Amino acid sequence: xxxxxxxxxxxxxxxxxxxxxxxxxxxxxxxxxxxxxxxxxxxxxxxxxxxxxxxxxxxxxxxxxxxxxxxxxxxxxxxxxxxxxxxxxxxxxxxxxxxxxxxxxxxxxxxxxxxxxxxxxxxxxxxxxxxxxxxxxxxxxxxxxxxxxxxxxxxxxxxxxxxxxxxxxxxxxxxxxxxxxxxxxxxxxxxxxxxxxxxxxxxxxxxxxxxxxxxxxxxxxxxxxxxxxxxxxxxxxxxxxxxxxxxxxxxxxxxxxxxxxxxxxxxxxxxxxxxxxxx
Numbered sequence: 160x161x162x163x164x165x166x167x168x169x170x171x172x173x174x175x176x177x178x179x180x181x182x183x184x185x186x187x188x189x190x191x192x193x194x195x196x197x198x199x200x201x202x203x204x205x206x207x208x209x210x211x212x213x214x215x216x217x218x219x220x221x222x223x224x225x226x227x228x229x230x231x232x233x234x235x236x237x238x239x240x241x242x243x244x245x246x247x248x249x250x251x252x253x254x255x256x257x258x259x260x261x262x263x264x265x266x267x268x269x270x271x272x273x274x275x276x277x278x279x280x281x282x283x284x285x286x287x288x289x290x291x292x293x294x295x296x297x298x299x300x301x302x303x304x305x306x307x308x309x310x311x312x313x314x315x316x317x318x319x320x321x322x323x324x325x326x327x328x329x330x331x332x333x334x335x336x337x338x339x340x341x342x343x344x345x346x347x348x349x350x351x352x353x354x355x356x357x358x359x360x361x362x363x364x365x366x367x368x369x370x371x372x373x374x375x376x377x378x379x380x381x382x383x384x385x386x387x388x389x390x391x392x393x394x395x396x397x398x399x400x401x402x403x404x405x406x407x408x409x410x411x412x413x414x415x416x417x418x419x420x421x422x423x424x425x426x427x428x429x430x431x432x433x434x435x436x437x438x
Contacts, residue, residue, distance in 0.1 A: 160399075160435035160436060164405070166192060167406065168406045170412065174200060176205070179217070181417050183218060189401050191223045191405070192224055193225055224261065227245055227261065231309060245260060252296060253294060259298075260299070264276075264310045271309060284319070284320075297327045298327060299329055299330060301331040301359075302340075302342075304337070305369065312346075313332060314346035320354050329353075329354040332393075333361065334360055334389055335371075335384065339369070340368060344385070348392055350396075357401060360386070360427050360431070374409055378411075380430045393434070
């Protein structure tokens with residue numbers, strides 16, 4: 160199993176340039192590049208070719224672009240921006256060999272029926288998938304574990320991914336989000352594991368369903384998430400894509416970035432190695 164990290168883990172204490180150096184130094188296999196802040200910041204003083212050249216000579220590789228947002232319930236201009244953003248990620252991805260884009264649907268849309276949410280999400284992901292497919296790019300639906308999010312459980316995201324009927328549309332399974340809205344282990348046990356494109360690894364404080372936020376995440380193994388249940392089930396089903404640690408906890412940003420990524424890697428390896436062979 161290959162281990163990566165999402166740059167959310169170091170939003171407050173590092174840059175893409177530093178993340179690349181530290182990820183390579185610490186032996187991570189992959190990095191998920193944040194497109195809303197760290198990539199634009201990097202490109203103020205570097206070029207995409209600089210980024211491509213780094214990956215050509217380094218062990219660490221790009222896992223995914225995170226995040227295409229908001230994918231759903233936009234007006235015409237907003238929808239066109241999502242299309243343009245995807246095309247830009249594809250363009251950069253073709254240069255640096257990054258072939259996965261994670262998308263997040265809209266938050267707080269007021270009252271929408273399940274059918275309205277499903278229809279809109281399927282429509283948009285089909286549209287985007289058809290743009291991405293000729294470039295070999297996969298799209299992930301990332302459900303977010305909050306009541307106000309339109310797609311907030313694993314089972315809902317999987318149902319939508321399957322309804323898209325596109326080989327390049329799947330799901331990001333974030334362990335925090337899985338826990339936060341009480342996604343069902345039975346749904347994971349029954350799923351087509353080939354539709355799980357990326358796993359985000361994290362833990363969480365023991366809060367009531369629907370009352371947590373990203374800031375309540377903890378180091379893997381330090382919280383209430385049933386990581387052994389999730390990872391054990393994935394292992395039994397033959398999951399073989401990457402696992403990427405993603406933490407948003409503000410107090411972790413008070414640590415030097417190298418210390419933060421070191422602890423994240425050590426904690427992740429301890430949990431993941433109970434179910435997968437690392438390396």
